[in-house]
Amino acid sequence: MKKSYILGIVVIAVAITVIISTAGDASSYVNFEEAKALAASGNDNKIHVVGALKKDDDGSVVGIETGADKQSFSFLMVDQNDKEQKVVFLNTMPQDFLRSEQVVVVGAYHNDAFLADKILMKCPSKYQEQTIEASAGS
Amino acid sequence: MIHYLVGNLGHISVIVAFVASLVATYGYFKSVYADETAKHDWLKFARTAFYVHGVAVIGIVVCLFFIINKHFFEYHYAWSYSSATLPLHYQISTFWNGQEGSFLLWIFWHVVLGSVIINTNKFWEGPVMTIFALVQAFLVSMILGVVPGIELGEFAFSSDIRIGSSPFILLRESLDAPIFKTNPDFIPEDGTGLNPLLQNYWMVIHPPTLFLGFATTIIPFAYCLAGLWIGKYKEWVRPALPWALFSAMILGVGILMGAYWAYETLNFGGYWNWDPVENAVYVPWLVLIAAIHTMISFKKSETALKSSIILVIATFVMILYSTFLTRSGILGDSSVHSFTDLGLSGQLLIYLLAFLFLSAFLAIRVWKKLPSTDEEVSAYSREFWIFIGATTLSLMAFQIIIPTSIPVWNAIVELFGGISNIAPPIDQVEFYSKWQLWFAIILALLSGTGQFFWWKKIDRTKLKDAMMTPVILTLLIAGLVILISNWAQTGYFKAVGELLLLTAGLYSLVANATIFKSVIKTSPKLSGGAVAHIGIALMLLGILFSSGYSKIISLNRTGLVWSNEFPEEVNRDNLLIFQHEPRQMEEYELLYLGKRREVHGFPGFMNESDLRILPDPQFAVARKDIFYKEQLFFQEGDTVKLDGFENTYFEVKYTSNDDEFTLFPRIQMNESMGSVMSPDIDRRLTKDLYTHVRTFPDPEADIEWSPMDSVELRLGDTLYINDFVAVFEDVIRISELDGAPLDPTDVAVKAQINIQGSLDQQYLAEPIYLIRNQLVGRIPSEVDDVAAKITLLNIYPEQGTFEFGIETTQMNWIILEAVEKPLINVLWLGTFLVVVGFLIAINRRYTEFVKMRDKGVEAD
Numbered sequence: 001m002k003k004s005y006i007l008g009i010v011v012i013a014v015a016i017t018v019i020i021s022t023a024g025d026a027s028s029y030v031n032f033e034e035a036k037a038l039a040a041s042g043n044d045n046k047i048h049v050v051g052a053l054k055k056d057d058d059g060s061v062v063g064i065e066t067g068a069d070k071q072s073f074s075f076l077m078v079d080q081n082d083k084e085q086k087v088v089f090l091n092t093m094p095q096d097f098l099r100s101e102q103v104v105v106v107g108a109y110h111n112d113a114f115l116a117d118k119i120l121m122k123c124p125s126k127y128q129e130q131t132i133e134a135s136a137g138s
Numbered sequence: 139m140i141h142y143l144v145g146n147l148g149h150i151s152v153i154v155a156f157v158a159s160l161v162a163t164y165g166y167f168k169s170v171y172a173d174e175t176a177k178h179d180w181l182k183f184a185r186t187a188f189y190v191h192g193v194a195v196i197g198i199v200v201c202l203f204f205i206i207n208k209h210f211f212e213y214h215y216a217w218s219y220s221s222a223t224l225p226l227h228y229q230i231s232t233f234w235n236g237q238e239g240s241f242l243l244w245i246f247w248h249v250v251l252g253s254v255i256i257n258t259n260k261f262w263e264g265p266v267m268t269i270f271a272l273v274q275a276f277l278v279s280m281i282l283g284v285v286p287g288i289e290l291g292e293f294a295f296s297s298d299i300r301i302g303s304s305p306f307i308l309l310r311e312s313l314d315a316p317i318f319k320t321n322p323d324f325i326p327e328d329g330t331g332l333n334p335l336l337q338n339y340w341m342v343i344h345p346p347t348l349f350l351g352f353a354t355t356i357i358p359f360a361y362c363l364a365g366l367w368i369g370k371y372k373e374w375v376r377p378a379l380p381w382a383l384f385s386a387m388i389l390g391v392g393i394l395m396g397a398y399w400a401y402e403t404l405n406f407g408g409y410w411n412w413d414p415v416e417n418a419v420y421v422p423w424l425v426l427i428a429a430i431h432t433m434i435s436f437k438k439s440e441t442a443l444k445s446s447i448i449l450v451i452a453t454f455v456m457i458l459y460s461t462f463l464t465r466s467g468i469l470g471d472s473s474v475h476s477f478t479d480l481g482l483s484g485q486l487l488i489y490l491l492a493f494l495f496l497s498a499f500l501a502i503r504v505w506k507k508l509p510s511t512d513e514e515v516s517a518y519s520r521e522f523w524i525f526i527g528a529t530t531l532s533l534m535a536f537q538i539i540i541p542t543s544i545p546v547w548n549a550i551v552e553l554f555g556g557i558s559n560i561a562p563p564i565d566q567v568e569f570y571s572k573w574q575l576w577f578a579i580i581l582a583l584l585s586g587t588g589q590f591f592w593w594k595k596i597d598r599t600k601l602k603d604a605m606m607t608p609v610i611l612t613l614l615i616a617g618l619v620i621l622i623s624n625w626a627q628t629g630y631f632k633a634v635g636e637l638l639l640l641t642a643g644l645y646s647l648v649a650n651a652t653i654f655k656s657v658i659k660t661s662p663k664l665s666g667g668a669v670a671h672i673g674i675a676l677m678l679l680g681i682l683f684s685s686g687y688s689k690i691i692s693l694n695r696t697g698l699v700w701s702n703e704f705p706e707e708v709n710r711d712n713l714l715i716f717q718h719e720p721r722q723m724e725e726y727e728l729l730y731l732g733k734r735r736e737v738h739g740f741p742g743f744m745n746e747s748d749l750r751i752l753p754d755p756q757f758a759v760a761r762k763d764i765f766y767k768e769q770l771f772f773q774e775g776d777t778v779k780l781d782g783f784e785n786t787y788f789e790v791k792y793t794s795n796d797d798e799f800t801l802f803p804r805i806q807m808n809e810s811m812g813s814v815m816s817p818d819i820d821r822r823l824t825k826d827l828y829t830h831v832r833t834f835p836d837p838e839a840d841i842e843w844s845p846m847d848s849v850e851l852r853l854g855d856t857l858y859i860n861d862f863v864a865v866f867e868d869v870i871r872i873s874e875l876d877g878a879p880l881d882p883t884d885v886a887v888k889a890q891i892n893i894q895g896s897l898d899q900q901y902l903a904e905p906i907y908l909i910r911n912q913l914v915g916r917i918p919s920e921v922d923d924v925a926a927k928i929t930l931l932n933i934y935p936e937q938g939t940f941e942f943g944i945e946t947t948q949m950n951w952i953i954l955e956a957v958e959k960p961l962i963n964v965l966w967l968g969t970f971l972v973v974v975g976f977l978i979a980i981n982r983r984y985t986e987f988v989k990m991r992d993k994g995v996e997a998d
Binding site: 003004007011014015018019021022023025026027028029030045046047048090092106117 | 515517522525526529533536537540541544559560561562563564569573708813833
């Protein structure tokens with residue numbers, strides 16, 4: 001059974017390496033404060049921050065600014081510790097962005113602004129979807 | 139008026155389908171334990187139940203499609219995913235746009251496949267269909283939409299648990315909109331529309347293919363469980379194998395279609411992004427391929443039975459797991475795809491665990507009784523190498539599923555009260571590629587060498603002889619390719635991994651071609667393996683070139699910064715092109731010619747400035763006579779219908795010394811969903827040129843006009859407008875304005891100025907001068923293509939002259955990115971060969987199965 005033992009050991013070794021590599025390359029979810037601390041300490045690894053768009057009392061999104069070139073935009077995001085932060089995204093607004101109930105930004109701090117490389121959104125479940133306009137028809 | 143009937147019919151059909159699948163499960167289950175006479179009755183009973191289930195499922199499909207097709211927007215499904223203007227083929231995409239519809243598609247395929255099994259395999263019908271019908275019950279429960287509750291007179295109690303999500307729910311039941319309080323019968327006039335990304339012909343055919351792939355994985359699984367259950371530990375492999383091959387082929391094609399759709403429609407510049415959703419279907423496919431190899435190996439020598447059982451079960455469980463991942467909403471934080479969480483995660487988890495435990499139970503119960511040999515496998519046997527191959531495939535799958543499942547690990551840790559904040563790797567493409575590259579090298583080497591063991595018993599010397607020529611040939615070709623690429627200064631093959639993948643891929647290609655050459659002469663029916671492996675080798679090479687060496691050619695070499703607000707890479711990798719102003723890009727001269735639209739009944743694209751878009755954006759009026767190749771298609775003033783009215787195309791002409799072509803990258807503007815840029819691709823034999831527009835002037839922004847210049851002209855005079863030659867051709871009295879007749883007392887004329895654009899393009903400016911109630915009205919004419927606005931200021935009849943005011947603005951522009959994808963056709967050719975290989979293999983294995991079935995070998 002020698003060969004099968006060797007094979008078994010190789011398989012286990014590869015599997016362990018896979019797990020270690022996953023752990024090593026994985027990013028992490030942090031809040032804005034931790035992200036800022038990381039950036040201040042010279043760590044420019046990109047991280048994930050989970051939060052939601054800032055909304056006013058009526059529930060409409062506030063703080064969206066479109067770049068003059070239409071190529072970028074920025075928005076205000078509130079993380080899970082209720083810290084508010086301006087996030088700059090150097091691309092056009094993703095589909096359904098304003099409808100999202102939760103956003104995840106992937107990126108890092110550049111000075112005082114959080115520069116997002118990627119935006120992931122969780123859209124509301126269909127039973128809480130946005131309401132329809134009453135004026136839409138008869 | 140709300141159409142209740144069709145929804146009620148649909149809902150009843152769902153309930154009938156659910157109950158009938160349970161009845162069929164029971165009937166088939168009973169038939170397995172019944173004696174000969176009772177067995178016949180039970181089978182007949184269960185079969186009837188399954189057919190009733192099938193008819194009910196077709197009923198659900200018909201009802202749902204009817205709702206979409208008739209635009210019954212009182213139903214949530216039609217309102218969410220469709221709109222009144224959606225053409226028929228996209229109504230089909232709408233059908234499976236929602237989760238309920240895609241479950242329905244899956245259920246439908248199971249009905250079709252179940253009927254095929256019933257009619258082709260009498261011996262296995264009972265146990266196999268038990269599993270089938272049970273899976274159906276689980277799947278139909280996903281669209282049941284029932285809230286278990288009790289009603290006692292005035293007291294109604296309903297629990298929070300909802301079983302399934304029905305596609306037949308009314309809008310007012312799903313939305314808490316105030317309008318429904320005042321007017322419960324309110325029906326919106328239009329739906330929110332289909333996501334523009336999904337308005338693509340691939341979305342009509344990719345989902346059914348992928349779901350057929352998903353659905354077919356149940357067949358080998360059901361045979362395997364049935365075999366374990368009734369004690370036919372080995373016999374299940376023969377009928378399962380052709381289906382496993384079929385499943386792998388369809389699933390593979392489905393995955394590739396998705397990749398191709400992404401390549402054509404999305405603008406990330408590639409076909410594979412290692413997104414969790416892609417991984418979730420790729421992993422089961424890898425495991426299925428591993429299973430097929432051990433099943434084939436088992437058919438020859440009986441040692442690989444246990445691994446076949448594990449892998450076949452694992453394939454189906456991975457399908458369920460990927461369903462859980464993609465539909466439970468758990469990936470919400472890690473995938474760019476936005477998921478709608480239907481609140482079915484608990485139900486999906488139960489489904490997954492139920493089949494995991496059921497198969498584990500059946501397998502463990504008889505594990506000791508399974509035949510296997512304790513003999514050490516020789517390193518010169520095919521079984522050994524196939525096993526290594528299957529192991530590599532499984533490790534490949536493992537490497538993908540571990541990081542993809544990071545959200546699940548977090549959820550598990552949190553379930554036990556811990557805190558886990560691991561996020562997926564930032565650069566997914568780089569992370570997965572660096573692993574999968576090495577696995578691919580091993581696979582290529584194995585698939586080349588394994589074939590030599592396949593065809594004959596071989597020892598050390600024979601192996602050396604057989605491999606000598608392919609190895610030498612491979613090294614020669616690889617050396618040549620590297621030399622040529624160095625000589626051409628392509629910069630390829632700098633990294634060791636890439637060099638090895640090239641060599642291994644070529645080796646697999648040469649070795650399998652050698653095998654193919656000898657097999658095709660003697661027994662062409664057996665050539666499936668060689669053909670499929672040639673295909674895989676080509677795919678690996680195609681991926682190496684097209685992904686590894688894709689090159690951005692729209693580098694900004696002008697030294698200008700397009701905008702300080704742009705991120706650095708946009709300024710570096712993109713070109714700003716003004717309309718009519720040629721820009722050099724590598725060997726091509728690029729000329730942006732303006733915006734184009736698609737008009738119903740018109741071949742090719744139409745210049746947007748020849749059209750005046752009406753308030754209903756589906757329609758436009760032709761501003762002049764429109765010809766195509768000198769044939770008149772529309773007359774001035776004709777109303778035309780726009781095909782895909784959300785689409786605008788940018789015509790970009792590429793000219794090089796020996797070549798000339800035009801690309802039409804596209805933007806889809808959808809009010810409720812935002813804009814989507816899609817590329818256009820110039821396909822060549824050796825490379826694709828992929829172009830997409832990054833940005834263009836906002837059509838709604840206010841235009842800043844220059845101060846007005848005024849000129850006095852006579853008929854026939856020539857003038858310059860924004861540096862273009864223009865001729866003042868005519869003045870015509872008009873009797874109507876924008877389609878509405880003028881008052882008889884009004885006096886109105888329009889001047890016609892013909893502007894000569896680049897490449898023989900003519901633009902017409904028609905400013906209008908109107909006198910009404912002794913007041914003068916001037917309606918200027920904006921010519922977007924030359925960025926000018928012309929006003930007819932005054933008419934001096936005594937001198938016979940006309941005074942025009944000319945204002946100009948910045949010329950139209952686009953910023954585009956162009957990427958070259960070398961040898962991407964090798965990938966598609968490889969895909970095609972893999973399919974051919976599978977077809978040959980399916981034919982062979984199915985013939986074998988039929989032969990044995992007709993001999994009655996199955997039933998002894």
